[in-house]
Amino acid sequence: MNIRSDRDQGRKVTSAQVAERAGVSKWTVSRAFTPGASISENARQRVMEAAEALGYRPNLLARSLTTRRTQLIGVVVDQFANPHTQAMLNAATLALQQRGQLSILLNISPPVRSGELLDIAERFQVDGLLFLGTVLSEDIVRFATERQHVPLVQLFRTTEVDGVQIVAIQEHAAGAEIARLLLGEGHRRLGYLAGPDSGRSRLPRLDGYRQTLEDHGLALAATLTATDYRHALGYQAMHDYLQRTPAQQRLDALFCENDILAIGALDALHQAGLDGQLAIVGFDDIELAASPRYRLTSYQPNLDAVVDSAITHLLDRRIPGDPTLLPGRLVVRDSHRAAQSLLPQARHDKPR
Template identity: 50%
Template sequence: MARDPSSTRKITASDVAERVGVSKWTVSRAFTDGASIAPDVRERVLQAAAEMGYSPNLLARSLSTRSTRLVAVVVDELGNPNQLFLINEATRQLQARGFSSLLLNLSPEYGPAAALRLADQFQVDGIMFMGTSLDEELIELAQKIRRVPLVVVSRNSSLSNIPYVTTDGYAAGAEIADLFLAQGHRRIGHMAGPPSARTELRRLDGFRDRLQACGVPLTCILTSDHYRREQGMQSLLKYLESTPRDQRIEALFCESDILAIGALDALHLSGNPHRIAVVGFDDIEIASAPPYELTTFRQPTAYLVGEAIRRILDADAVDAGSLMAPGTLVLRSSHRRLA
């Protein structure tokens, strides 16, 4: 049996206008916040649209308004649970403001040039950068794309013309150093995540500077190529295998919780649970789980994301500049000195 074309034809603004007895431009105004239209007319248009199954074509509207209501969210470490939390918060807040997000996942196979070309093709209204490496190519491309606002989230930007919103990592690192020193730890190490270009966390700087100011040098810096549990575990296992027991660190500050979770797993596998005190950063969900009881530093994620979005979308905040917010030290048990 032949299909009835009318059953699948998309309802248009003209169809709604014809039923209500208004122009299609009046239908458009009914779906536009702040547009000039009588309340009773708006109500009749919206009711007819609901009955007919009509919804406005946002892509078509963007041609006339020059706003796609689309913001690109650029990431490159999806193995880090905190990155997923950031993405969830960004998409939630954007949707609450009537915007959609375009997720661009950078990788060795899909670099910044390809990502920014896609952002250009979709004519995004702004870019939220949540990756580890804000390289020159990405910055140059972002600035060529209609001067799109670019804001770095949860990291510091070393470029004066690229604003950032982040936790004060320097102050956080110093507070974690004080915590270890108060516990009596003196051989203290740090586990860093992947190296970055043009962005930084400042957590290690604050941590090392406070230790040195108290006469305690940083014993070692362990490294991980990615923010993943396996990387943190292997990094500490390698250290334990290569370092005599009497020379090992007593405490370890990890740049992120997922690395800290890996470090705690390494201690368990090596038969040394709680032998080294561990502190993380981010306060991801698993940090409070009984096997870990991870002491960590919580970032004000919802506030940071909101400030990033404000700098992209609000005309009075475009030139607001960078922001560093205080976080909160969350005490559990992993930082304590072994009795």
């Protein structure tokens, strides 16, 4: 058990100690641990052996002090209840780790003063800040416009803010594609379920959706809202809608701003005994969307591509420019179908 004969005497092992043991100077030790440095193979070997024997690990903080690079990226998150956040977090941290960066998780959920937190992150000398689909508050916008020396990238939101690089989905096209899908299914009264952030940014997605309807001579039939991206609020939005709207005036189909709201809405329909009576489409394609219980038609962003592009922007310290908009892909399941088409019909067999 006592492997710690040499190492671990109170303090941590420093490069000087390794140097002494290897019979070289501490500068040579530093070079041994610096990839492209000029050092003889012989010396490197001896240093590595000594380091191994003593259990030496370079202090990355000390290194950062001179290199001015910390390899730390602040990852800013606010909607923990949304499974898509989780997927983003997973993808982002994995991608960062692969590039030798670590993520500092900054949680700006409601009680937290986001401006203060970003300030603290800056003191930790983060190399950049990555906003994972967060709602951009006043605080954040102010921070962004003031401190333009730390690169800022925002994922999956198209609110343009000075100094923030946007990497997102081609929202307009996605909205249009979903409208066409629903129209093709025969729906005519189409609505939209908006989340809390829709007010600030006139979502291109909604524009694309609405515009396509208008191209077909239709107007957006109703807009519901949820005050947070959570299951319960999707449920409630649909529940209230059903309460206040007589059956014959109801929508044919509802496009929801994301999957967790869509699933809430589906659950409300189920609860009201109206399964399949109102077509639903979501967005994000979270894992639960594929569940046989929901078979939610959704739009799948290419998460890896988005994250990859974002990280490239951060690490190359590119100057923020036009939004990078990547394509996604529609995942067609069952929830978007018209009520009658739940019965087997020939309708889908179009002439080719």
